[in-house]
Amino acid sequence: MSQSVVGAIPPSEPAQGGAAPLEVARKIEGRSPWRLGAQRLAHDRAAMVSLAVIMIVVLMAIFAPVIASVTGHGPYQQFTTIGLSPSGQPVGPNSTFLLGTDDLGRDILVRIAYGARISLLVGVVATALTVVVGATVGITAGYFGKFTDTVLARFMDWLLAIPFLLFAISLVTVIGAGLAVVIIVIGLFGWASVGRVVRGQVLSIKEKEYVEAARSLGASPWRIMFIDILPNVIAPIIVYTTLLIPLTIVTEASLSFLGVGIPPPTADWGQMISESQSVYQYGAWWFLVFPSLALLITTLAFNIFGDGVRDAFDPRGDQLFV
Amino acid sequence: MSTPVTQARPARVASRETLLSVTGLTKHFPVTRGVVFRHRVGLVRSVEDVTFSVAAGQTLGVVGESGCGKTTTARMIARLVEPTAGQIIFDGTDITHLRPGAMRPLRREIQMIFQDPYSSLNPRHTVGAIVGAPFRLQKVKTERGIKATVQELLEMVGLNPEHYNRYPHEFSGGQRQRIGIARTLALRPRLIVADEPVSALDVSIQAQVVNLLGDLQDELGLTYVIIAHDLSVIRHVCDRVAVMYLGNLVELAERDSLYARPRHPYTVALLSAVPVPKPVKRDPAGRRDRRDRIRLVGDVPSPLNPPPACRFHTRCWKAQEVCKTVMPPLVEISAGHQVACHFPENTPAA
Numbered sequence: 001m002s003q004s005v006v007g008a009i010p011p012s013e014p015a016q017g018g019a020a021p022l023e024v025a026r027k028i029e030g031r032s033p034w035r036l037g038a039q040r041l042a043h044d045r046a047a048m049v050s051l052a053v054i055m056i057v058v059l060m061a062i063f064a065p066v067i068a069s070v071t072g073h074g075p076y077q078q079f080t081t082i083g084l085s086p087s088g089q090p091v092g093p094n095s096t097f098l099l100g101t102d103d104l105g106r107d108i109l110v111r112i113a114y115g116a117r118i119s120l121l122v123g124v125v126a127t128a129l130t131v132v133v134g135a136t137v138g139i140t141a142g143y144f145g146k147f148t149d150t151v152l153a154r155f156m157d158w159l160l161a162i163p164f165l166l167f168a169i170s171l172v173t174v175i176g177a178g179l180a181v182v183i184i185v186i187g188l189f190g191w192a193s194v195g196r197v198v199r200g201q202v203l204s205i206k207e208k209e210y211v212e213a214a215r216s217l218g219a220s221p222w223r224i225m226f227i228d229i230l231p232n233v234i235a236p237i238i239v240y241t242t243l244l245i246p247l248t249i250v251t252e253a254s255l256s257f258l259g260v261g262i263p264p265p266t267a268d269w270g271q272m273i274s275e276s277q278s279v280y281q282y283g284a285w286w287f288l289v290f291p292s293l294a295l296l297i298t299t300l301a302f303n304i305f306g307d308g309v310r311d312a313f314d315p316r317g318d319q320l321f322v
Numbered sequence: 323m324s325t326p327v328t329q330a331r332p333a334r335v336a337s338r339e340t341l342l343s344v345t346g347l348t349k350h351f352p353v354t355r356g357v358v359f360r361h362r363v364g365l366v367r368s369v370e371d372v373t374f375s376v377a378a379g380q381t382l383g384v385v386g387e388s389g390c391g392k393t394t395t396a397r398m399i400a401r402l403v404e405p406t407a408g409q410i411i412f413d414g415t416d417i418t419h420l421r422p423g424a425m426r427p428l429r430r431e432i433q434m435i436f437q438d439p440y441s442s443l444n445p446r447h448t449v450g451a452i453v454g455a456p457f458r459l460q461k462v463k464t465e466r467g468i469k470a471t472v473q474e475l476l477e478m479v480g481l482n483p484e485h486y487n488r489y490p491h492e493f494s495g496g497q498r499q500r501i502g503i504a505r506t507l508a509l510r511p512r513l514i515v516a517d518e519p520v521s522a523l524d525v526s527i528q529a530q531v532v533n534l535l536g537d538l539q540d541e542l543g544l545t546y547v548i549i550a551h552d553l554s555v556i557r558h559v560c561d562r563v564a565v566m567y568l569g570n571l572v573e574l575a576e577r578d579s580l581y582a583r584p585r586h587p588y589t590v591a592l593l594s595a596v597p598v599p600k601p602v603k604r605d606p607a608g609r610r611d612r613r614d615r616i617r618l619v620g621d622v623p624s625p626l627n628p629p630p631a632c633r634f635h636t637r638c639w640k641a642q643e644v645c646k647t648v649m650p651p652l653v654e655i656s657a658g659h660q661v662a663c664h665f666p667e668n669t670p671a672a
Binding site for chain 2: 033150208209210212213214215216217218219223228231232
């Protein structure tokens with residue numbers, strides 16, 4: 001820190017060293033740790049490129065109906081004459097179907113755009129559910145400690161010990177597949193890992209003297225948890241969130257690939273990859289490659305962006321929590 | 323002993339009105355093992371039967387080496403740690419086991435200054451929010467609004483009131499400690515418990531903060547309990563000094579009496595460890611007055627398993643059989659000078 005040592009009793013001079021003495025009247029404004037992190041993030045080129053890619057995927061999802069109307073192909077429309085070869089096989093990329101068609105003669109480009117809606121929806125909603133539940137439980141366990149902590153922490157351990165995929169498959173077999181079920185299953189199993197991370201952070205933060213200071217002023221546990229502690233764990237939470245979104249998207253695609261995710265005919269990337277297996281051996285590479293690329297690019301972009309966020313809002317706290 | 327060169331302020335005349343009195347204060351921390359089947363494997367005897375009182379407007383210094391229980395004592399007085407036994411009486415009210423709701427209004431009267439200015443300010447809150455928090459938490463109305471009052475407080479501790487919107491990471495250690503002091507002063511407490519208020523600061527900044535504490539005391543009539551491990555800091559600000567060793571109070575005396583004639587061997591050893599500005603020829607008469615440094619042998623015993631009777635006997639050069647079997651009580655050996663030792667030092671030859 002480039003500030004000079006402050007004088008004794010007379011008020012210290014405005015502590016920003018480099019400024020010309022003439023512009024003393026300049027308004028003093030604090031730079032919050034948030035702004036510092038955002039500035040660091042804005043200088044991370046890889047993160048910014050990934051962000052742009054994410055924006056493109058988001059726009060594609062939002063404007064999926066526009067893509068459908070421009071091409072003239074609906075997401076469920078089967079073009080049995082022009083979309084399938086005389087032998088009933090999918091047709092490759094051409095001027096009508098830019099990315100080719102699937103085994104039922106549907107436009108892959110349009111279905112990828114609609115599939116982005118499902119991926120992003122599940123990615124964001126299931127992650128949000130995971131993070132809100134996990135953070136709340138984690139803060140409660142970490143702050144109250146003792147018996148509360150023992151019960152909650154053991155419950156989280158128990159939850160993490162359940163084989164996720166087997167459980168998800170059985171659950172879907174019992175109650176049936178659907179968007180809401182996928183989101184709930186992912187949320188149910190995901191929050192425990194967030195809870196653990198947050199609990200660990202809270203355990204160290206609650207020993208900080210500023211928490212003591214709040215207690216010595218008579219602050220209630222709720223105020224300490226949500227006004228004093230939460231802002232200090234939010235950076236790791238955000239970092240975890242950005243890294244959790246791609247994981248959730250892949251999980252959803254995996255469930256759909258296994259036939260226990262989003263039921264057809266809804267367009268979904270995992271489902272498309274699964275269906276492509278039946279025709280891949282006849283040379284329909286585009287049916288496998290383009291949905292896979294969409295999935296790859298999206299998750300990669302989120303992952304790189306998440307790394308950038310982690311570097312910018314370093315949860316280890318070297319720069320941020322000084 | 324020759325007069326010290328430090329510009330120690332004259333000891334304040336005690337108003338004789340006791341503001342805080344602590345009797346038999348004890349804190350044991352259980353050491354537990356096991357996650358599901360939690361069981362106690364030991365007991366850290368952090369503070370054992372500590373008794374003292376502080377008069378209004380006075381400063382009591384508490385010294386001792388790390389782990390002697392001085393911080394725990396401070397935290398018990400501020401009711402951040404629940405005492406195992408004993409009694410804390412603040413201004414006639416027994417606050418030892420007050421419930422949080424009943425303690426809340428009293429928290430205005432007793433405030434704490436924390437040791438580490440890097441940990442005591444929430445990095446996510448602005449200075450304005452930090453110093454203004456006491457008003458919001460205690461729902462205290464201020465005459466000219468919280469912001470103006472906070473700015474006044476910042477000015478009082480020597481900070482630029484324009485820094486209201488800044489974040490703690492934008493300040494130096496000394497400035498941060500001033501922010502912490504401003505927060506402590508916000509509700510105009512009567513008793514301030516300062517836990518090593520300067521030990522985390524550079525020496526040059528230490529003096530500033532110590533002077534600030536002194537000026538604030540004169541201005542606002544504060545009563546301090548200052549915890550420190552640095553005897554020279556204590557000497558500068560305190561009226562009375564309590565010396566702790568391994569959870570026990572071993573000596574309690576007026577400052578001048580303690581520094582001039584320490585009675586407990588541990589205090590003597592502590593004082594001999596204080597660096598002297600001019601080690602040689604500090605006596606104006608020209609006599610060589612090199613103080614003999616007393617080097618204590620061994621480590622402080624573990625508070626998990628403290629030695630029986632006088633806890634200092636394992637390291638004391640005067641220890642005899644009685645020290646291992648009979649706990650010396652804290653007795654007034656001369657006016658205002660209490661010591662817990664069977665064989666006190668500096669006893670005039672009778």
